[in-house]
Amino acid sequence: MARPKFLPDNFTLALVGTVIIASLLPCRGGAAVAFNWITNVAIGLLFFLHGAKLSREAILAGATHWRLHLLVLISTFVMFPVLGLALRPVLSPLVTPALYTGILFLCTLPSTVQSSIAFTSMAKGNVPAAVCSASASSLLGIFITPALVSLMVSDHAGAGGSPWHTVGNIVLQLLVPFVAGQLLRPAIGKWVDRHKAVLKFVDQGSILLxxxxxxxxxxxxxxxxxxxxxxxxxxxxxxxxLLAVALLITAFAAKRLGFSRADQITIIFCGSKKSLASGIPMAKVIFAAHSVGAVVLPLMLFHQIQLMVCAVLAQRWGSRKTMAEPVRGSKGVGAPARR
Structure with a gap:
């Protein structure tokens, strides 16, 4: 039996359960040190497996679509931070200073990879471009997110240290394992593709940790x-x-700039979403340990809201008749092909 559209998925329920367990039975002392060490290993393994999974052919297939990728990157790393700061008079009275810091952090994060591609495919968008765009956003976020945090969150408690020191830590914990996975993809890529359940277990397990x-x-x-x-x-x-404004702006910009329907779908899904998988490990590196919980709480809620809303949009758009233009031949401009 299919799960109703607006019910949380199993992973979201697991996140809620983890927060409840941590609230009732928090780890302390030596247990906290052990859990922290295990978490670091799990995060490194997660990015190693993502590196081994990512197909270079898929990246090259969409890499030439530079106008689409540029718009997605602007939406992710310019539009969202501007919204977070511009809407401060409206947003900050609704939440505590610590939660508003989490909102600003949310605005600096890269786009999701798996769900952006899945929703783009479901809605009959440009999947190769989505793979390339979401992957590029995730990799660039390793460098851009700490720099944006240092600029936007400098007057809030929790963000500390030089942005270059933070980038160095993120490179060691996230990028180095990812690159190692990419280099070893010829040897282990097929095994990873056959055992997707392993990647899902490590993915979700590391986030829960x-x-x-x-x-x-x-x-x-x-x-x-x-x-x-x-x-x-x-x-x-x-x-x-935040999500409603981001969806409206990306939809308006993609249509106004003359992108094809398939590309518009890709831009909307890749440009309006934020990555929980990248955000939580980054928060652990960027922020002081005592402030991470409040910082990631906005991201956890945003993650569930974006999944529910985008699932409905993807199903609605995917049910429409496919337009005559071929996705693979799209250049990102022009009207739909005539029948």
Whole structure:
């Protein structure tokens, strides 16, 4: 039986369960040190497997579509940060300062990879371009996100250290394993492709570990005493506003610039989404341990909201008649082909 559109998926339920466990049974002392070490290993393994999974052929297939990729990158790393800062008079009264820091961090993150591609495919968009665009966003985010955080969150508690020091830590923990996976793809790529369940287990398991460790530290610091229930409701409203504005802007810009329908779909899904898989490990590196829980809470809520909304959009667009223009021949401009 199919799951209703607006019910949380199993992973979201697991995230909620992890937060509850961390709230009731937070790790402390030697257990916290052990969990932190295990989490670092799991994150490195996660990015290693992602590197081994990513097909270079798929990247090259969409790499020439530079106008689409440029618009997605502008949406991800320019539009969102501008929205986070410009809407501050509206957003900040609804949440606590710590949660607003998390909103700004959310705005600096790269796009998702798996879900952007999945929704683009479901909606009959330009899948090769989505693979390339989402992957490029994820890799560039390793360098761009820490720099943006240092600019946008410098007056808030939690972000510390030189941005170059942060970039160095992220390169060692995320990029080096990813590159190693890419280099070893000829040897292990087929095995990874055959055992996708392993990648899914490591993917979700590493995120759950980070969330548990982060919220354990946050609970030990009294996070639930500093965030009122009204602020959590305000956070949901803030995430809905951010996603709605991002969807409207990307849709308007893609149509106004003359992109084909398939490319418009790709731009909307890749340019309006934020990566939980990249965001939580980055937060662990960028922010002080006691502040990570509050920082990632906006991202966790945004993740579920974007999945529900984009699933509905993808199903609706995918059910429409496919337009006559071939996706693989799209250059990103021009009207639909005549019948």
């Amino acid at each position: 980070v969330v548990y460790v982060a919220f354990s530290e946050a609970v030990n610091e009294g996070i639930w005493h500093s965030i009122p229930l009204s602020a959590l409701g305000g956070l949901v409203a803030v995430n809905i506003v």
